[in-house]
Amino acid sequence: xxxxxxxxxxxxxxxIWTIALMVIAVLIFIIIFILxxxxxxxxxxxxxxxxxxxxxxxxxxSPIIGTLSVTALAVLIAMPFGVGTAFYLAEYTKGGxxxxxxxxCTESLAGIPSIIYGLFGFIFFLDVLGLGWSILSGGLTVxxxxxxxxxxxxxxxxxxxxxxxxxxxxxxxxxxxQTIRKAVVPSAIRGIANGIILSVGRCVAETAALIMTAxxxxxxxxxxxxxxxxxxxxxxxLVMDGISxxxxxxTAAVLIILVFFINVVANMLINRFVAKGR
Amino acid sequence: xAGHRKSKIETKALNLYYGDFHALGDVTAxxxxxxxxxxxxxxxxxxxxxxxxFNRMNDLIPGVRVEGNAFLDAMPIYGKNTxxxxxxxxxxxxxxxxxxxxxxxxxxxxxxxxSHGIKDKADLNAITERxxxxxxxxxxxxxxxxxxxxxxSSGQQQRLCIARALSVDPEVILMDESCSxxxxxxxxxxxxxxxxxxxxxxxIIVTHNMEQAIRVSDISAFMMxxxxxxxxxxxxxxxSDMFSNPKDKRTEDYITGRFG
Numbered sequence: 001x002x003x004x005x006x007x008x009x010x011x012x013x014x015x016i017w018t019i020a021l022m023v024i025a026v027l028i029f030i031i032i033f034i035l036x037x038x039x040x041x042x043x044x045x046x047x048x049x050x051x052x053x054x055x056x057x058x059x060x061x062s063p064i065i066g067t068l069s070v071t072a073l074a075v076l077i078a079m080p081f082g083v084g085t086a087f088y089l090a091e092y093t094k095g096g097x098x099x100x101x102x103x104x105c106t107e108s109l110a111g112i113p114s115i116i117y118g119l120f121g122f123i124f125f126l127d128v129l130g131l132g133w134s135i136l137s138g139g140l141t142v143x144x145x146x147x148x149x150x151x152x153x154x155x156x157x158x159x160x161x162x163x164x165x166x167x168x169x170x171x172x173x174x175x176x177x178q179t180i181r182k183a184v185v186p187s188a189i190r191g192i193a194n195g196i197i198l199s200v201g202r203c204v205a206e207t208a209a210l211i212m213t214a215x216x217x218x219x220x221x222x223x224x225x226x227x228x229x230x231x232x233x234x235x236x237x238l239v240m241d242g243i244s245x246x247x248x249x250x251t252a253a254v255l256i257i258l259v260f261f262i263n264v265v266a267n268m269l270i271n272r273f274v275a276k277g278r
Numbered sequence: 279x280a281g282h283r284k285s286k287i288e289t290k291a292l293n294l295y296y297g298d299f300h301a302l303g304d305v306t307a308x309x310x311x312x313x314x315x316x317x318x319x320x321x322x323x324x325x326x327x328x329x330x331x332f333n334r335m336n337d338l339i340p341g342v343r344v345e346g347n348a349f350l351d352a353m354p355i356y357g358k359n360t361x362x363x364x365x366x367x368x369x370x371x372x373x374x375x376x377x378x379x380x381x382x383x384x385x386x387x388x389x390x391x392x393s394h395g396i397k398d399k400a401d402l403n404a405i406t407e408r409x410x411x412x413x414x415x416x417x418x419x420x421x422x423x424x425x426x427x428x429x430x431s432s433g434q435q436q437r438l439c440i441a442r443a444l445s446v447d448p449e450v451i452l453m454d455e456s457c458s459x460x461x462x463x464x465x466x467x468x469x470x471x472x473x474x475x476x477x478x479x480x481x482i483i484v485t486h487n488m489e490q491a492i493r494v495s496d497i498s499a500f501m502m503x504x505x506x507x508x509x510x511x512x513x514x515x516x517x518s519d520m521f522s523n524p525k526d527k528r529t530e531d532y533i534t535g536r537f538g
Contacts, residue, residue: 164373167371170335173393173394182392
C-alpha cells in the first residue's frame with residue numbers, strides 16, 4: 001500500500017484512538033478492580049470505627065480524619081504562599097535574578113521524591129522544632145511538597161490571561177492592584193483552583209513523607225499535635241505487614257472515592273461561585 | 279490647519295526608545311480639541327507607539343524610554359508628579375480587537391467607575407445607560423444587561439468597548455485601528471459614532487485605511503520611518519489639505535498609493 005496523505009491520515013487516527021483507549025482502559029481497570037475488591041468491605045462500621053488489632057478488625061475512621069486534617073492543613077498553609085508567589089512571578093517581576101532563583105528552586109523542589117521531603121520534615125519539624133509525629137508536622141511537610149505544583153499551575157493560569165484584559169483595565173485608569181483583582185483574577189481563578197485540586201489529590205495520596213512526619217498512630221487524633229496515620233499509610237502497612245488484604249482494599253476504595261468526591265465537590269463549588277457569568 | 283481650535287494635546291520633541299531601538303524621533307504636534315485627528319502611515323512607522331504615548335500605555339513594556347514631553351491641557355504627561363491613573367482616566371482608549379471582559383454587559387461598563395470609587399447602584403446604573411446610549415447600543419441590549427458580553431456580535435462588542443471607555447468620563451479617546459477587525463457595516467456604525475462623539479470629545483485614531491481618514495478626520499498626521507528606521511511625523515495638516523495638496527513628496531507618494 002502506498003503512503004498517501006489519505007492513508008496516513010487514517011493510520012494516524014486509528015493509532016491515536018487506540019492509544020487513548022488503551023490508557024483509559026488501564027485506568028478504568030484499576031479503578032474497577034479496587035472497587036470490586038474494596039466496596040464489599042465498606043459499611044457504616046468500617047467508616048466510623050477506629051482500627052482494632054492493628055487494622056485486622058474495626059474500621060478506618062481515624063485514618064480518614066488523619067488524612068482529611070493533614071490535607072486541609074497542608075492546603076491552607078501552602079495556598080497563600082503558592083498563589084502569592086505565582087502572582088509575584090507573573091505580575092510583579094520582569095525576570096530578574098530573584099525570579100530566576102525562585103523558579104530554579106520550585107523546579108528543583110518539584111523533582112524531589114516525597115521521601116526526601118519526609119526526611120527533611122522528620123529532621124526539621126520533629127527534631128529541630130520538636131513537634132513530634134503529628135498532623136501539624138505532616139501538614140507542614142506536605143505543604144512544602146505541594147508548593148511547586150501550586151506555584152506552577154497558578155503562574156501558568158495567571159500568564160494565560162490575555163494581555164488585553166490588563167491593557168483595558170490600565171487604560172480605564174485602574175491601578176495595578178485593581179487590574180489584578182478585577183481583570184486578572186476572575187480569568188485566572190479557575191486554573192488556580194484546578195492547581196489546588198491537583199494538590200489536594202497529592203496530599204490525600206501521600207505516603208512516604210507522612211510515614212516519617214505524621215506517624216502511625218491509630219487512635220483518633222484530638223488535635224493537630226497528635227500523631228495520626230493517613231489512609232495511604234494505613235493501606236501500605238496493611239499490605240506490607242500482611243495484616244489484612246481485605247481491609248487494605250477497603251481502605252484503597254475509600255481513598256479513591258474520597259479523591260473522586262473532592263474533585264466533584266470542588267468543581268461544583270468553582271462552577272457555582274467562581275465561574276458565574278462567563 | 280484648523281487654527282481656530284484650541285489644542286488639547288501638545289507634543290514637544292517627543293522621542294521613544296524600546297531599549298536601543300529608536301522608535302519615534304522628535305514628534306512635535308498640536309492635537310486640536312473636539313476634533314478627530316487621524317494618524318496614518320505605512321506599517322511599522324510608529325503610529326500605535328505614538329498613540330500609546332499619550333496615555334502612557336507604553337509604560338507597560340519593559341525597557342521603554344521617553345525623551346521630550348507631551349502635554350494634556352498644559353499638564354505634562356511625562357512628569358515626575360504625573361498621576362498616571364488620573365491621566366488614563368482623562369485619556370480613554372479603544373483597542374484594535376473588541377476586547378470585552380468575560381463578564382456581563384453591565385459589569386463591563388461599571389468596572390471602570392467602580393475602580394474610581396463610585397459604589398452607589400443608582401449612579402452606576404445611570405452611567406451604564408448613559409454610555410450605552412452614547413454608543414447607540416442601549417436599545418439593543420437594555421434587556422440583556424446581565425448576559426455575557428461575549429454573546430454580542432463583534433460590532434456590538436466594539437461599541438461596548440467604546441461605551442466602557444466613556445464610562446470614566448474621559449476628555450480624549452484614543453482609537454487604535456478600532457475598525458480593522460470589523461465588517462463594513464459595523465465600521466460604518468463606528469465611524470458615525472466617532473463623528474458624533476467628536477462634538478464632545480477629542481478623538482485620535484490610528485488607521486491603515488486612508489478612506490477612513492478622509493471620511494472621519496479633521497486633521498491628519500502622516501508618519502513614516504526615515505533612513506535610520508526612526509518613526510517621524512512627516513506632515514500634519516487639515517485632512518482636506520493633505521489629501522488634495524500634500525506638501526511633502528513622501529506624503530504624496532503614500533496617498534497616491536505608490537507604496538505602503
